[in-house]
Structure formats: C-alpha cells, structure tokens
Amino acid sequence: MDQVIQITKDIKAGTIAPVYFLMGEEPYYIDKLSEFIEKNILTEEEKSFNQMVLYGRDVSMQEIISNAKRFPLMAERQVIIVKEAQELIRTIDQLDDYLEHLQPTTVLVFCYKYKTLDKRKKVYKNIQKKGVLYESKKLREYQIEAWLKRVISGKGYTIEPKASAMLVEFLGTDLSKIANELDKLTIILPKGSAITAEVVEHNIGISKDFNNFEMIKAIVDRDQLKAYKIAHYFAQNSKNNPLVLTLGLVYSYFSKLLLYHGLKDKSPANVVKNLKISQYGLKDYEIGFKNYPMRKVSQIISILKDIDLKNKGVGASALPQGDLLKEMLAKIFN
Known part of the structure; x- marks a missing residue:
C-alpha cells in the first residue's frame, strides 16, 4: 500500500518512470495503478494520438517494443498500457533489449496479473534499475479489516468490525469484489455514515444473525x-x-x-x-x-x-x- 501511494504521488509531482511493471497475485492494485496512469499522465487532448491500450493475448513483445520506440505526436510523452501481460510470459525476456535503449518519451506499463517475474532473471533486475517494479501481494484475512477501514475512511465513511467480518466471510479476500460492494454502499449512504451490520444485511443480502x-x-x-x-x-x-x-x-x-x-x-x-x-x-x-x-x-x-x-x-x-x-x-x- 505504501508503494502504491508513493507511485501515485511521484506521478502527480511529475516524476514519471519510463517503465511500470505491475505484477502479482492481487489484481486490485494493479488495476488501480494502471487506471491512475491512464487518467493522469496525459491530457484528454493528448490521449487521442499518444495513448494506447494493448492486450497481451493479441500482441507480441516485438509489436509492443516497436510501438514504444516511436515518438509522441504533439505531446511530451506517449503512454502504452499492456493489459493481460501475463500472456506474454514466454517472450517477456525480450523486454531486456528495450530496457537497454529506452525511449525516454514513452511510458510503458505492464499489467502482469496473478504471476510474478523470476527475481533471478536479468529482465527483473533491469526493470528495477530503469523503471518501477511493483508486486501486488494477496492480503491475508486478518489484514482485510485494516484495509477496509483505510478504504472506507478515504471515502469519508466508517465501518463496524462486525460489518467488516460479514463482508470478508461472504466475499472472501478478493479486494475487487469487496471494493465493488463498498462502492454500492457509499452511493446509498450519506457522507460520514457508518457501515453497520444492518446496512450490509439490507443492501448486500448477508444475514447479520445467521452467518x-x-x-x-x-x-x-x-x-x-x-x-x-x-x-x-x-x-x-x-x-x-x-x-x-x-x-x-x-x-x-x-x-x-x-x-x-x-x-x-x-x-x-x-x-x-x-x-x-x-x-x-x-x-x-x-x-x-x-x-x-x-x-x-x-x-x-x-x-x-x-x-x-x-x-x-x-x-x-x-x-x-x-x-x-x-x-x-x-x-x-x-
């Protein structure tokens, strides 16, 4: 979580890395970071010609690198986001060549979900050296309560411990699922409200007494x-x-x-x-x-x-x- 905050702070301050490699078992923060990059680096006018989203199942590493090497059009940077990059696991080492000769006006983002790079490989060390490498780890059940409080507090709400426990029991530790349900509740409730067991029961369908x-x-x-x-x-x-x-x-x-x-x-x-x-x-x-x-x-x-x-x-x-x-x-x- 601290690294996520630092990455977003750096981008807001204009300290933007040429490569962001977002990997790991928990997709929630990978999605959040890629969405933040997609929305915040370029202006709306610049995005038309200088921002593209590619999918690992549809492109090769050579195609990604070829796009990354071109220059932006009427903008300081171009942004290339590669979603489902885990589909490129067999050819990801080809990124090494690009890392050796980076295009400084390109921001290349890989969303490498559910997997991690081998830390012994050269490509891993090169990404660490030349860009930002973030590993999104699955939270354990006992860590979810603190995460829930932090997310809810950031939205201007509070949550009761029993309500937290009910959500975790019903939804497991999938942060995306929990976040989606929280979004529904925050739409219904006035700012500053407490999310109680009764609120969870009435709006998500989990019995507060029989669980x-x-x-x-x-x-x-x-x-x-x-x-x-x-x-x-x-x-x-x-x-x-x-x-x-x-x-x-x-x-x-x-x-x-x-x-x-x-x-x-x-x-x-x-x-x-x-x-x-x-x-x-x-x-x-x-x-x-x-x-x-x-x-x-x-x-x-x-x-x-x-x-x-x-x-x-x-x-x-x-x-x-x-x-x-x-x-x-x-x-x-x-």
Whole structure:
C-alpha cells in the first residue's frame, strides 16, 4: 500500500518512470495503478494520438517494443498500457533489449496479473534499475479489516468490525469484489455514515444473525441455542452456506486457539502477531481459552477432520449437510 501511494504521488509531482511493471497475485492494485496512469499522465487532448491500450493475448513483445520506440505526436510523452501481460510470459525476456535503449518519451506499463517475474532473471533486475517494479501481494484475512477501514475512511465513511467480518466471510479476500460492494454502499449512504451490520444485511443480502461469523461466536460462547438455530438456517439454505466453508472457518478458529493455549506471552500485541488475527478478534480467543481447555481443543480438531471426511463421503455414504453440522455441534458442546 505504501508503494502504491508513493507511485501515485511521484506521478502527480511529475516524476514519471519510463517503465511500470505491475505484477502479482492481487489484481486490485494493479488495476488501480494502471487506471491512475491512464487518467493522469496525459491530457484528454493528448490521449487521442499518444495513448494506447494493448492486450497481451493479441500482441507480441516485438509489436509492443516497436510501438514504444516511436515518438509522441504533439505531446511530451506517449503512454502504452499492456493489459493481460501475463500472456506474454514466454517472450517477456525480450523486454531486456528495450530496457537497454529506452525511449525516454514513452511510458510503458505492464499489467502482469496473478504471476510474478523470476527475481533471478536479468529482465527483473533491469526493470528495477530503469523503471518501477511493483508486486501486488494477496492480503491475508486478518489484514482485510485494516484495509477496509483505510478504504472506507478515504471515502469519508466508517465501518463496524462486525460489518467488516460479514463482508470478508461472504466475499472472501478478493479486494475487487469487496471494493465493488463498498462502492454500492457509499452511493446509498450519506457522507460520514457508518457501515453497520444492518446496512450490509439490507443492501448486500448477508444475514447479520445467521452467518459463519455468528456461528463461531456462538460456539466460542458455548451458546448452544444460538448455534443450533444458525445450523438449522444453514441446513435450509445450504447453497449459500456450504458446510465445507463452515468447517474451514471453525477449524481455523480452533487451530489458532490451540496456538493461543501454547503461548506463554498472552499479551494482546503478542497474540495478534502470532495468531495473525485482528485486534477485534482477540476477545474470541480470550473467551475460548476459558471455555475450551487445550485437551478439548485437540479433540475438536479431530472431530472437525472426521466431519470433513464424512462430508466427502469417505468411509460412508454422504450424509445431509444439516445432519453433519448438528453432529459437529453436538460433539463440540459435549
């Protein structure tokens, strides 16, 4: 994120590199940076003759280099953006020749999604030396809350921790999907509003009471009535609440709770660091520590593995997901 901010600041200040190589598993910031370059380096009048967008599946490296070597028309620079540049993986090394003899009036941008260049290669080192190389890494689930807060704050809104958790559970860690949903909410809500669990429920269609976030909370609190109500809801809506997702999240919680038991230093900062959780999730581990001794946690992890095998039909005919979910709860609360 810091590098993204620095790249945009440099461009605004007129410090523009001849090559931008945007690569990595997370496409969100690759798209954002390429859009920023597309909109901000040339004026609208200059774009007609001096800005082009190419696609890696449709062009060769030689064609890209040929275009990059030409001079701008009635402008200081030309901008060439190569989207889906990962399609050029077999010939990307040909960029070396161009890097050795750069056209200083060309801004060449590669959007190399879902992959990264081999850091040992000459082309990687040359891009670092002559231009800007940015790697967009996937955020972990525990990092999403801070990212959400930062994005929402930049738009002039706030978001409740539960609303954040609901969005991550429903949308995963795909930043583009989350950003699209946030854009919808900010259109509806007045500036300065708080995005609450109720707002998410009414506008995105995620139940604030019947979701995996609430299921785990009910298990942590040993609230059997609430847990079985959610299990019943999941059984009636299995398409939107697959057992495999619930098992994965419950397993993740108890695996981290086992680590929590083993920590000598249970200070908040150390727990957050070692368990890789958000500050907001800390309370669930403090409560779980009291409600589930280490031996019981180990048993639960074995139970979850067994339920997962049954769900896959291993050793027996596949049982209805609702029945397996209830069996899971019965054994956890036993």
